[in-house]
Amino acid sequence: MIISANRLKVAVLLLEVSTTFVAMAQRRFDPPPPLPAEEAARQAELGSRGVRLHDPSTIVKCKDEYWIFYTGRDVRSYRSKDLLKWEAGPVVFSNAPAWVAETVPANRSGRDFWAPDVIQVGDRYLLYYSVSSFGKNTSAIGLVTNPTLDPDDPKYQWTDQGVVITSSPRDDFNAIDPALFQDANGSLWMPFGSFWGGIKMIQLDPQTGKRIAPDSPVYGLAHYDSIEAPFIYRHDGKYYLFVNWGFCCRGTNSTYEIRVGRSDKVTGPYRDREGKDLLLGGGMQLLGTEDVFIGPGHAGILKEDDKFWFGFHFYNAAQRGSSTYAIRPLRWDQDGWPVVDRK
Amino acid sequence: MRTRNVANPCHLWLRAVFKAMAMVTVLSSTTVADQQPVAPLGYSDRATNRALLKVDFEAEPLTGWSLLAEAGATGQVQREFSPRGDNTNSHSLRLTVMNPGRRCGVCNEGQPGFSVPSGGWYDLAFAARSEQRENNRGYGLTVSLESEDGGQVLARTTIPEVGGDWKNYTVALHAYAAGSKARLVITLSEPGTIWLDDVSLTAREPHTGPSR
Numbered sequence: 001m002i003i004s005a006n007r008l009k010v011a012v013l014l015l016e017v018s019t020t021f022v023a024m025a026q027r028r029f030d031p032p033p034p035l036p037a038e039e040a041a042r043q044a045e046l047g048s049r050g051v052r053l054h055d056p057s058t059i060v061k062c063k064d065e066y067w068i069f070y071t072g073r074d075v076r077s078y079r080s081k082d083l084l085k086w087e088a089g090p091v092v093f094s095n096a097p098a099w100v101a102e103t104v105p106a107n108r109s110g111r112d113f114w115a116p117d118v119i120q121v122g123d124r125y126l127l128y129y130s131v132s133s134f135g136k137n138t139s140a141i142g143l144v145t146n147p148t149l150d151p152d153d154p155k156y157q158w159t160d161q162g163v164v165i166t167s168s169p170r171d172d173f174n175a176i177d178p179a180l181f182q183d184a185n186g187s188l189w190m191p192f193g194s195f196w197g198g199i200k201m202i203q204l205d206p207q208t209g210k211r212i213a214p215d216s217p218v219y220g221l222a223h224y225d226s227i228e229a230p231f232i233y234r235h236d237g238k239y240y241l242f243v244n245w246g247f248c249c250r251g252t253n254s255t256y257e258i259r260v261g262r263s264d265k266v267t268g269p270y271r272d273r274e275g276k277d278l279l280l281g282g283g284m285q286l287l288g289t290e291d292v293f294i295g296p297g298h299a300g301i302l303k304e305d306d307k308f309w310f311g312f313h314f315y316n317a318a319q320r321g322s323s324t325y326a327i328r329p330l331r332w333d334q335d336g337w338p339v340v341d342r343k
Numbered sequence: 344m345r346t347r348n349v350a351n352p353c354h355l356w357l358r359a360v361f362k363a364m365a366m367v368t369v370l371s372s373t374t375v376a377d378q379q380p381v382a383p384l385g386y387s388d389r390a391t392n393r394a395l396l397k398v399d400f401e402a403e404p405l406t407g408w409s410l411l412a413e414a415g416a417t418g419q420v421q422r423e424f425s426p427r428g429d430n431t432n433s434h435s436l437r438l439t440v441m442n443p444g445r446r447c448g449v450c451n452e453g454q455p456g457f458s459v460p461s462g463g464w465y466d467l468a469f470a471a472r473s474e475q476r477e478n479n480r481g482y483g484l485t486v487s488l489e490s491e492d493g494g495q496v497l498a499r500t501t502i503p504e505v506g507g508d509w510k511n512y513t514v515a516l517h518a519y520a521a522g523s524k525a526r527l528v529i530t531l532s533e534p535g536t537i538w539l540d541d542v543s544l545t546a547r548e549p550h551t552g553p554s555r
Binding site (some may be wrong): 134135169170171172194195196197198220223224225226227247250279280 | 464466478480481483485496498499500501502503504513514515516517519530532
């Protein structure tokens with residue numbers, strides 16, 4: 001049978017394309033090589049929990065368990081009883097919230113959610129999550145609530161509360177990377193942002209978990225050439241703003257580092273140790289690439305009894321740059337600035 | 344013998360279906376355009392907005408655009424023949440950064456007397472492309488409005504992923520300080536090369552602030 005030249009070319013092209021896709025898929029789903037026992041133990045001593053995730057939320061406690069939520073389809077979670085051993089918890093969403101398709105049409109599946117954060121306010125848990133697409137600022141931060149995080153509790157039920165804030169090319173911010181905290185007066189605040197005009201913040205109503213008013217002020221807190229993943233922590237009467245500088249998602253070439261500034265007022269100005277305003281590019285380095293811990297980012301702090309724990313993710317140089325969770329002890333120096341210890 | 348003039352009823356159905364699909368497409372795209380007006384590249388979508396800058400780099404020689412290199416930075420700016428789309432738009436601005444130093448990019452002096460009030464809103468639109476990079480990563484690009492001598496940044500925004508084939512970008516700038524004779528600066532934070540075209544900067548009238 002004579003096959004025409006054109007058909008042959010098409011067939012070869014199809015073959016090439018399909019094998020490329022198979023190779024790509026293989027690579028994506030290939031788990032990274034397991035660490036040799038010695039290296040795993042060494043990393044564990046330096047805080048690595050061997051748990052693979054990206055953009056961890058702050059650690060939240062429910063009953064006698066600790067929970068973290070992270071980037072992934074349907075928002076994923078890990079749970080632990082001791083902060084050392086973590087096991088996969090349930091995903092949050094079982095289908096895409098109705099509003100996603102219209103508000104962020106570029107979000108591939110309508111369920112590809114990034115960088116959630118969780119806070120317990122009153123008798124329920126508020127989980128905020130980012131809906132976006134890479135490289136664009138047409139985004140939204142959504143909210144779902146649950147009376148409990150324990151999936152075995154009969155009251156366990158995530159309820160969609162809709163959109164908290166959106167962004168478009170008409171705005172000078174990207175509405176992703178929410179973080180939640182309550183100030184000294186119990187007011188609820190949400191710093192957020194990634195690139196564009198930098199880190200912003202709005203005030204939320206603790207009763208509803210939503211923005212206090214449709215056109216409430218958007219405060220600017222920090223800016224840099226590459227900045228995202230804010231986190232604010234109140235300690236000893238001051239507010240500490242942690243941010244990521246650099247680029248994520250490049251495996252061992254990731255340049256993330258964690259920077260910090262502080263303020264007496266929750267709305268700023270936040271200044272670093274040298275007094276430089278974070279809005280003008282200030283920021284004291286708290287944690288940078290060290291050892292196999294490449295590009296640390298996405299800070300979260302947990303206080304247990306009198307000890308502070310600093311959670312973050314890093315790209316593991318010993319595992320092809322696979323993003324991994326770590327927790328290290330945190331202390332405050334004599335001037336009140338945070339220090340992350342190696343062990 | 345069957346005459347060939349009689350159309351096959353199957354063909355008639357198919358043509359009707361395709362016509363219906365075409366109509367639906369036309370109607371729906373008209374509706375979408377009415378609901379979400381999108382500013383065509385280089386022009387403001389409201390008559391009251393002031394166009395401050397509109398450059399397609401066709402005029403030669405290149406004037407008003409110069410290299411900005413601070414603290415050890417090295418780079419190159421030039422007008423280049425790089426056709427895209429239709430033949431009338433055949434030149435663009437090429438920015439090459441060899442060493443980003445503290446800052447490296449391109450600066451436009453703008454119109455004399457381009458004053459920026461604190462709180463002012465601006466929209467910058469441009470087309471850009473980059474050379475192919477490993478993993479198809481784009482460049483981090485920073486756009487700022489600065490006081491004449493660069494001493495003060497009046498507004499700044501960054502785009503994390505600029506690169507690949509020609510694409511249109513739109514960013515909003517919100518001034519947190521006032522300045523007169525402001526200039527537009529575009530910088531890359533890593534070594535590399537990008538091409539820019541159809542750059543336009545418009546000022547929003549004060550009363551048409553952010554949409555939400």
